[in-house]
Amino acid sequence: MSTQKPTDRLKDIRFVTAHYEMLQGYAVAPTMLATAFLFTTLSDSVSWFASGWWTVAALVMLGLALFLAVPIGRWYKRTYGDLVPHRPPGRWSTAASIGLLVALFIVRLIVRTTSSEPFVSPEMITVSVAAIGAAVFLKPLRPAFLTVGLVALVVGVLPLGTWLATGTHPLSELELLLAAISLGMAVIATWSHIVLKRTLGRTRAAA
Amino acid sequence: MNARNRHQGQDDDASQARDDATHGNNTFGEIAQLDKLIHEPARLALLTALSASESADFTYLQRVTALSKGNLSAHLATLEAAGVIEVKKGYSGRRPKTWVRLTPNGRTAITDYWETMARWHSSLARANTES
Numbered sequence: 001m002s003t004q005k006p007t008d009r010l011k012d013i014r015f016v017t018a019h020y021e022m023l024q025g026y027a028v029a030p031t032m033l034a035t036a037f038l039f040t041t042l043s044d045s046v047s048w049f050a051s052g053w054w055t056v057a058a059l060v061m062l063g064l065a066l067f068l069a070v071p072i073g074r075w076y077k078r079t080y081g082d083l084v085p086h087r088p089p090g091r092w093s094t095a096a097s098i099g100l101l102v103a104l105f106i107v108r109l110i111v112r113t114t115s116s117e118p119f120v121s122p123e124m125i126t127v128s129v130a131a132i133g134a135a136v137f138l139k140p141l142r143p144a145f146l147t148v149g150l151v152a153l154v155v156g157v158l159p160l161g162t163w164l165a166t167g168t169h170p171l172s173e174l175e176l177l178l179a180a181i182s183l184g185m186a187v188i189a190t191w192s193h194i195v196l197k198r199t200l201g202r203t204r205a206a207a
Numbered sequence: 208m209n210a211r212n213r214h215q216g217q218d219d220d221a222s223q224a225r226d227d228a229t230h231g232n233n234t235f236g237e238i239a240q241l242d243k244l245i246h247e248p249a250r251l252a253l254l255t256a257l258s259a260s261e262s263a264d265f266t267y268l269q270r271v272t273a274l275s276k277g278n279l280s281a282h283l284a285t286l287e288a289a290g291v292i293e294v295k296k297g298y299s300g301r302r303p304k305t306w307v308r309l310t311p312n313g314r315t316a317i318t319d320y321w322e323t324m325a326r327w328h329s330s331l332a333r334a335n336t337e338s
Contacts, residue, residue, distance in 0.1 A: 010251065013255050013256050013271055014258075014259045017255075017256045017263070017271075078266075080267060081264050081265070081266030081267025083260045083262065083263040083264065083267050085261065086261055199271075201270070
């Protein structure tokens with residue numbers, strides 16, 4: 001039995017309709033997972049993937065994921081229907097991504113100009129602040145953004161550099177930071193699909 | 208009675224209620240002002256989806272409302288007859304496809320509806336605070 005209030009249902013309909021393409025998570029999640037794997041193989045800190053063949057395998061996976069995104073997009077149109085959005089999709093997400101990259105660049109610049117090496121990862125803490133900020137504005141995606149933000153915060157403040165005796169926090173390394181961001185985006189994309197399915201996947205009997 | 212006449216009748220009721228509300232300044236008048244054509248739950252869900260996009264296809268609207276094809280067609284016909292939406296039938300490859308969009312009048316009607324609801328909601332909240 002559904003306990004959702006009618007006004008909440010209308011808010012969900014409005015949100016899903018306005019962000020329909022962005023919420024087609026299964027089209028994005030494989031690409032994000034393959035990207036996370038690719039950046040991990042490029043990292044100097046992870047010795048398991050030292051061989052160049054891992055990078056080649058990751059590139060093949062990324063190509064496959066990008067190729068799969070087209071039929072998955074068609075499946076969404078066939079299953080949930082199609083619409084023409086008001087504005088070109090992704091304007092806000094592009095602006096937010098650029099904002100995050102600028103913030104990360106500024107944080108890295110500040111860290112490099114200070115003499116001491118921080119035990120925590122200021123870059124990961126910046127990512128967590130951005131994710132928690134997004135959770136405030138995007139209510140239906142709040143559980144995913146909050147989870148990603150809190151996990152990023154915990155991992156970012158743990159003194160992993162000291163524990164692993166590497167000096168620098170591993171997530172302050174660019175490749176691993178980008179891998180972690182891609183992994184977080186894969187989680188958010190999966191949750192986006194759940195939101196889409198919950199709003200548009202009701203059967204007549206459940207309506 | 209066809210859909211257009213039915214909507215005309217609803218317009219007359221709404222107009223009468225609007226006059227009552229103006230002179231009597233009561234909440235019931237405000238409630239009666241709500242366009243009954245829009246206030247029906249399935250049609251409200253349809254118009255909410257259409258107001259958040261330029262246009263949507265039949266499958267998407269069926270998913271939003273969880274109505275059967277026949278029921279959805281009937282609601283769309285009612286809204287089209289009232290001049291709230293525009294329905295265009297075409298093909299996507301070999302498959303027939305129906306696109307639906309709000310008319311400028313429809314967009315105004317749904318905006319007015321939400322404004323009336325918001326006004327009503329805030330006046331009720333004010334009344335609760337005062338009592």
